[in-house]
Amino acid sequence: MEAPDTPAPPSSGPYRVLARKYRPQTFAELIGQDAMVRTLGNSIARDRLAHAFLMTGVRGVGKTSTARLIAKALNCIGPDGQGGPTIDPCGVCEPCRAITEGRHIDVIEMDAASNTGVDDVREIIEAVRYAAVSARYKIYIIDEVHMLSRNAFNALLKTLEEPPPHVKFLFATTEVNKVPVTVLSRCQRFDLRRITPDMLFSHFSSILQKEGIEAEAPAIWLIANAAEGSVRDGLSILDQAIAHADLDGGGKIGADQVRVMLGLSDRTSIAQLMTTILDGDSAAAIDLARAQYALGIEPVAMVRGLMDLTHAVTLAKVSRHDDPALAEADRERIGDWAQKLGFAPLNRLWQLLLKGHDEVLRANNPLEHLEMLLLRVIYAASMPDPGELAKLLESGRVPTMPLAAPPASAGQETAAAAAVAEAAPATELPATSLTIAQIHQLLESSGNHRLAVQVHDHLRVIELEPGQLVFAAVPALSATFPRDLGDALLAATGSRWNVRAGEGDARPSLGEMRAATAADNEARIRELPVVKAALAAFPDASLEDPADNRHKSNP
Incomplete structure (x- = not known):
């Protein structure tokens, strides 16, 4: 039997x-x-x-x-x-x-x-x-x-x-x-050479076949890339991936499972984060980073993901990017960015991320450092690179950065009011609602440049109401200044103005406010990395505001 x-x-x-x-x-x-x-x-x-x-x-x-x-x-x-x-x-x-x-x-x-x-x-x-x-x-x-x-x-x-x-x-x-x-x-x-990812992929695929275990090709590519040329490291990761595979799904090794196991950021989330950076949307970038952090993704892994994506886009520009682990949608996205972005911004993005990677890696609170890194990258995206800035310095055309204006004090005239005054003709200004900036513009447009310079540089207003102007007496203003300004306002507006010196808290003059704003802007501009590099390369260069040069040239 x-x-x-x-x-x-x-x-x-x-x-x-x-x-x-x-x-x-x-x-x-x-x-x-x-x-x-x-x-x-x-x-x-x-x-x-x-x-x-x-x-x-x-x-x-x-x-x-x-x-x-x-x-x-x-x-x-x-x-x-x-x-x-x-x-x-x-x-x-x-x-x-x-x-x-x-x-x-x-x-x-x-x-x-x-x-x-x-x-x-x-x-x-x-x-x-x-x-x-x-x-x-x-x-x-x-x-x-x-x-x-x-x-x-x-x-x-x-x-x-x-x-x-x-x-x-x-x-x-x-x-x-x-x-x-x-x-x-x-x-x-x-x-002995490092083993290439192609060789590791073939080797791991053969081992999985011998072990009778199924795996998605992108999952094997992820393991091959994570091995960094080491067969033993790759086999150790493969051992872990087999143990991590979902038994309910037949024990098949999936790419998403390997990505989670290795602590890698999801490619889609990293692509969304890159999109917010390129669009300059700081609020969305921080929200995405916090969402990834809540899911257990380490901040340094997010920075590495951004660096990998920047590297992939840069290689795609020279037709040297070929990652078999990428899905078709990711390939199209990288190709689109490669067409839109130049080498200079990509290199600047890489340098910022490279420096930020070390900072986040050593940080006591990595999430805070990641958020500051994202803001730094977004802010620097519109900055010229050192080469462009050096050319601007040589030609004397240094751009003024669009920095946020300081908080306005009570009654302080803003740059917006001055812009309105410059845009509107003097005859259209109501005589009973003038600001100091508009008064200055009236004097300029009427050809009274000497009086306009005195108002801009030295007139510190104590009280400004329709038909009345009280200012702080300063040595730079002559005894005839109140009469001269009153006559000029009468000629420009057709209404009489009571202009006199008084006592009390006075606001800074237009020139003093402009100088304070320029000094604050210059201090912040000098702290930018590209500006520091340019000034180090050209020690004799200086930052100048074309508006200041215009006022200085007035008689």
Whole structure:
């Protein structure tokens, strides 16, 4: 009788993370390091093996894995036990299996981070004198070799330069600049490359297929980009994404889930935030930032999202942007911005975000710093870049920034009233409702420039009512000033005015108010980054108001 079919029982062994489960076992499985594999293959084929190898590169690109593969390649004896060193170790002979399992007596792995002293190196120096027990070569794999002390490096130098023929040294480090030059000169160095997102995407897709797990392509691209060239980092993120996947949806890994898991801002929200910045809508920008913060998105992640979007738009202008993780709507939006924005504003936006990123990252209250950064970016969007400002300074045409006017005091004449007076003819002004600004304009338009200058620069009004003007006496106003001004007003309006000096609180003159406003504007303009840069480049330059020059030129 045949036994009934029953499902295989689940494995009772401990779970192995993907980074360990899919560690390369052959050079063919080592992705992204073709140049190194070719060099090693030619060296083995020509029997020109160095006595020391140094693998360097960022974390997770395969330095330690490469060292173990070299150990297997040098000690492999083939399935029949008659083979020699090969770039394609069989993986079935006893040396290959023992090295893979980490139990070969002649392959010694040492962590330099926990064995930093000269005594640890002295043990190696003593042991290299003895031949290998069962392998072709005795191999020392020293990980994070830059952690060795200076004395330890010095003790190793002589043995490293002239080791016995049966000994090979394999070093791995992420910080090759900390390894002494005397050690580097005695090693054959291999710089392992960062793995490109395309390679990581293919590698992760293959692993997911082997694991029987479905994933959206944009989700895999997000993981590949987040890995930053490290296979191990990417596999760790992939492990987390598998655990994070919604079991109700069949365990499929979605892009939105990966984005939430990685703490990335939603692309649509970042695009909306960028839109408010470009439109100059500060209130909407702050509301969007606060809404994202309430959803758990860190302010620094929002800044990074804006930087990524700025970078994407800039690359799109030169037709060099190709992100497979983007949806079609995002591609169209980036392309539209690339057509509308120039390189100068994009570069200015990038510099502001780059500086703000560090500020938000170090801030005690990141949300407040993010809000101030958004306001700074929106305000600076209308500013000329340093190059344009330098040209304006050279030509003497420095623009006046549209800064907010200071609060008006009781009875203070505003710039708007002066603008109205300039726009309206003198004959249309009612004689019983004049302001000081309008009186000044009446005198200018009637050709009485001397009296107009006195009113603008020195007339401090105490009381101004229809047909009466009381002012504070100052030495700059002559004894005949009241009579002269009364006669001029009679001629301009057809009504008699009582103009006299008096006592009491007087308002500043038009000239004093203009000077105070100009000084406040100039102080704020000088604090702008682009203005600071321009004044630093042109120390002799100054900020001037064309209106001041006009009044000074009047007789």
